[in-house]
Amino acid sequence: MSKPLIIGSVAYTPNVVTIWEGIREYFGDGPAEMDFVLYSNYGRQVDALLAGEIDIAWNTNLAWVRTVAQTGGECRALAQRDTDTVFQTIFVARTGSALGGLEGLKGRRLALGSKDSAQAAILPVHYLHEAGLGDDDVELLRINSDVGKHGDTGRSELDALRAVMDDKADAAALGINTWEAIGRDELMPGAFEVFWESPTYSHCNFTALPTLSDERAAPWVEKLLAMDFDNPAHRPILEMEGLRQWVLPKMDGYASLFDAVKEQGISPRW
Amino acid sequence: MVSPLLVLDLVERTGPLPLGATVAVPLDGSDDDVALVTAWCTRSGNSLVEVIDGVATVRRGPSPDPYADLDPDQIPGTRLWIYTNFDCNLACDYCCVRSSPQAERRALGADRVRKLAGEAVDAGVSELILTGGEPFLLPDLDDLVAACTAALPTTLLTNAMLLRGRRLEMLRRMDRDRLVLQISLDSPTPELHDRHRGARSWERAVAGIRTAQADGFRVRVAATLEPERFSELEPFKAFLDDLGIARDDQVIRALAHRGVADTGLELTVESLIPEITITADGVYWHPVSADHDDQLVTRELFPLADAIAEVKRRFVAHRAKADAAAQWFPCA
Numbered sequence A: 001m002s003k004p005l006i007i008g009s010v011a012y013t014p015n016v017v018t019i020w021e022g023i024r025e026y027f028g029d030g031p032a033e034m035d036f037v038l039y040s041n042y043g044r045q046v047d048a049l050l051a052g053e054i055d056i057a058w059n060t061n062l063a064w065v066r067t068v069a070q071t072g073g074e075c076r077a078l079a080q081r082d083t084d085t086v087f088q089t090i091f092v093a094r095t096g097s098a099l100g101g102l103e104g105l106k107g108r109r110l111a112l113g114s115k116d117s118a119q120a121a122i123l124p125v126h127y128l129h130e131a132g133l134g135d136d137d138v139e140l141l142r143i144n145s146d147v148g149k150h151g152d153t154g155r156s157e158l159d160a161l162r163a164v165m166d167d168k169a170d171a172a173a174l175g176i177n178t179w180e181a182i183g184r185d186e187l188m189p190g191a192f193e194v195f196w197e198s199p200t201y202s203h204c205n206f207t208a209l210p211t212l213s214d215e216r217a218a219p220w221v222e223k224l225l226a227m228d229f230d231n232p233a234h235r236p237i238l239e240m241e242g243l244r245q246w247v248l249p250k251m252d253g254y255a256s257l258f259d260a261v262k263e264q265g266i267s268p269r270w
Numbered sequence B: 001m002v003s004p005l006l007v008l009d010l011v012e013r014t015g016p017l018p019l020g021a022t023v024a025v026p027l028d029g030s031d032d033d034v035a036l037v038t039a040w041c042t043r044s045g046n047s048l049v050e051v052i053d054g055v056a057t058v059r060r061g062p063s064p065d066p067y068a069d070l071d072p073d074q075i076p077g078t079r080l081w082i083y084t085n086f087d088c089n090l091a092c093d094y095c096c097v098r099s100s101p102q103a104e105r106r107a108l109g110a111d112r113v114r115k116l117a118g119e120a121v122d123a124g125v126s127e128l129i130l131t132g133g134e135p136f137l138l139p140d141l142d143d144l145v146a147a148c149t150a151a152l153p154t155t156l157l158t159n160a161m162l163l164r165g166r167r168l169e170m171l172r173r174m175d176r177d178r179l180v181l182q183i184s185l186d187s188p189t190p191e192l193h194d195r196h197r198g199a200r201s202w203e204r205a206v207a208g209i210r211t212a213q214a215d216g217f218r219v220r221v222a223a224t225l226e227p228e229r230f231s232e233l234e235p236f237k238a239f240l241d242d243l244g245i246a247r248d249d250q251v252i253r254a255l256a257h258r259g260v261a262d263t264g265l266e267l268t269v270e271s272l273i274p275e276i277t278i279t280a281d282g283v284y285w286h287p288v289s290a291d292h293d294d295q296l297v298t299r300e301l302f303p304l305a306d307a308i309a310e311v312k313r314r315f316v317a318h319r320a321k322a323d324a325a326a327q328w329f330p331c332a
């Protein structure tokens, strides 16, 4: 029997333990047994991947971009959640603000989430630039309340929304997952409205180095993709992890973040 | 207008929680807030445990299945207990409903029993259990039993003292295929049994068991024991084996501190899995408490389905609270 693949993941909530114990159990009956190791932040996890301590890292999009940078593009993405292929950043303001689009932010204050959050900080600035807004055109209020976890906890995004409520900012940028978590604009009609939605982009993926042979990776990916939302044994794990189906990665969905990291001079390391 | 900050608080406070753990979220007290928390929980797959004094307790993830730990026949509403009457020819010193020859009859009557049996079928009940007092004191017991056995498999509890003459004739008219007799017997020799249940009652109970068996009835024996006697059950079981009582029909339970019993297990609504119980006075949580208002569910016997739904609702609420409490005070 070959030794189990070791998957790294960042423990941004205690439920990560439940999720990975469930996934490990699912893989337990072969042919691609696995175990997992948890890290407190993505920097530590990518270091461990590069050091060969883990075979596969469950990375955010920023961790992926940084791994690509550090490996000269040698790493590869194995799979991701269906929800990772259609991630979005949402720009919201108080209802009735009539910002009308990103241009409406000129001269206004935009609250951003943690600086290492692709969805709530890096990509929003990129979108502003794309809309022709320079660094002096929008006053950025940066809220770094969950640095290291790449915005996974959503805390900085909630703080950004609070800043809008408290009139410390005119608008906030957040990931679609946080927007969903607060019930979009349906639970609190009259509180927030969306004035711009980004194109979809790719978020997390399972990242491996070339040292992981296809022979070992392929059965693992095949078994992962076979998890079935309609199977009552699999469903709770998939629900907790926020997906219906594991899919092959959508690589062109990372282009915008590569561009953003380059133009903002974000370092490939931590 | 509800406060959007409340939703932000909910997301932030539940996010770091392990599944199943709970957190208290203060509300500003308006009904809108409660509606908002409810809507958010539904949408986000979390559960609202309760709102007390303006503080919502929210559990991460769905409510655990309140029936998960129960055997299928323990699910409330599966069995229905019916107290036919409260008077009794005996006056046992541990009787949980204070029955005796002096106790008022408080009979349900054939009409209500028939109606209950009919509604029980529709409400999904799968077994009826008739008890008292001593049911054989009722002159029309055979009618009551016939109404029950026509509807569902039925168990009839008796002390078996009275299986003679006219009452034996009543027994013989009952449906052997649908009726089990459950007879009380507390020990393999007279001494202990008689001490609690009266002189010569052991001898007559054993004779009653034999009579019922001889007439082709399946007999279950139920013993009520002080908790300390649970360590010496083998001689009793051997005696019951010899009497021809199948092991599955040997029911041994602990004495409850109810009725005239001055010791025994303390049983509260919170600690008892409900066994819905109907008496002439109302619907009770459990047969051991059928004479105690602390476990009265409602005075309305009908519609039976409503009473069952109310017991289930309370049970789910108790479970949710207990689970939440377990999360509040984790073992160190």
Ligand code: SF4
Residues within 6 Å of the ligand: B088, B089, B090, B091, B092, B094, B095, B096, B097, B098, B099, B100, B132, B133, B134, B159, B197
């Ligand atoms: S325990 Fe049974 S037999 Fe004894 S007094 Fe109570 S009802 Fe009668």
